[in-house]
Amino acid sequence: MQLDQLYQEIILDHYKHPHGRGLRDAADPAARVGEAHHVNPTCGDEITVRVATDGKVFTDISYDGMGCSISQASASVLHELLRGRAADDVAVVHEAFVELMSGRGQVTPDEEVLGDGVAFAGVARYPARVKCALLSWMAFKDAAARAGVGVSPTEVEA
């Protein structure tokens, strides 16, 4: 059934048992902190993402929000995949996820890069839900930029 492609077990699991949910202060008071709040105006889903970084590594990524299973599971996966990783790696994963979601179901995801994020491949076939999946990822990008770290490829080059 089509629905199973959208609501993969992995997605439902992250939704029901989100990882790392709740905004946290940075453990290291010297860390650079950035925060961004994004809203999906069509459905009212909201997310706040906060990052802490030493300029090279994202030492913590925390978030809080409300929304549908896709947006909330996607934030949980983001936390899993990106926390504790170097900015260069993060840029690669971020780009891969955005590419997957913009691919209208034509992109084959690389599990090595995307981990549980591959479960979102089916979501890319539902244009109305792509924004839900990307909500936390776009908020993360803004939060990172506010902490002085670019994660989209162009910004990394710059």
Added chain:
Amino acid sequence: MTTIAIPEGMPQYDDVPRFDVATVRADFPILDREINGHRLVYLDSANTSHKPRQVLDVLAEHYARHNANVSRSVHTLGTEATEAYEGARAKIAAFINAPSVDEVVFTKNSTEAINLVAYAFSNASPRADADPRFRLGPGDEIVISEMEHHSNIVPWQLLAERTGATLRWFPVTDHGRLDESGLDDLVTERTKIVSLVHTSNILGTVNATARITQRVREVGALLLLDCSQSVPHMPMDVVDYDADFIVFTGHKMCGPTGIGVLWGRAELLAAMPPVLGGGSMIETVTMARSTFAAPPARFEAGTPPIAEAVALGAAVDYLSGIGMRAIQWHEKELTAYALDALATVPGLRIFGPNVPVGRGGTISFALGDVHPHDVGQVLDSLGVQVRVGHHCAKPVCTRFGVPAMTRASFYLYTTTDEIDSLVAGLEQVRKVFG
């Protein structure tokens, strides 16, 4: 199911005009569609309604046979197009019992109709020679309610910003009714206009306006009723409602998109300055200045949506042929049935009146804490089309403490079987997210 007991002496159940739903459904080609391998169950008519063949045919026929611009040619096609366009105006005037055909102004939709009134205020406000009823400034007040569609909020917020007037609003009760308890403090000598939704597109509430109208008259303000969700579903009589303006939108009443209506009292429309300038709205133009046509032309600058207006006329014929009382009663029965059926779904919470009285066939609800997006997606996989989100009425969601709601809405072609499909679909949602 709830039987609606009607007191003796009142018209009884059997006296109510009826129609055959299966026959009506056969008029709507789209209802034959399959969605994701299931029969289409369209429960989103409050968003936009489907169009019967009778309307689609008129739309196609207009372009195929009578296409020309209106009000500016002497040739045969131009005359036919003008007659069809003005004929549609007359049909719509009769449909809402407007005292004069010239009181019907065609707009793009309800949103544009409300903005038209708001901008007329705006344009009148700085002019000493304008009608004082349309002049706004600091100290003046505009009154709306917490249950408005965004299109009856934002234009007034912008108008208040432009003129320095103050925006105030009626609150909503826990049952989803308009809270009129503060009426006399809210609507006062400072009030210039009260603009209220007649039937809420999110709570389904049909507002009783008599007390408000009386108060509006007492203080000498104007009353606009947003009838976007009323005109498609019940008989509308602007004289009986004693409003100053009503607005509605063609696509929710079996008509095409791109056509809506502002009805206004002739005397008020005549006192309003123009809003959009251009062709067809003038009396005479010199390089230095222009004078303006009488309403409704004054408010219809440029080439109007001609075919859409003509097709809206056909929609009005179609609805009148079935009978608005019959449609209203059909939806009342569906609503009673749906409220009972939804009450059987564990964890389901209805927002708005939970009795089929003073409400229309639009029911918003929450299913446990499953997000409406997810509810809508699972229902869609079963062919059931509902709307999810804030329904362009975010303050209502905030009022009830939720970011979004799921909404099922009915129309003349809706059946109780379709409501059963909704209820069965909600069981499926509970399974996936339980």
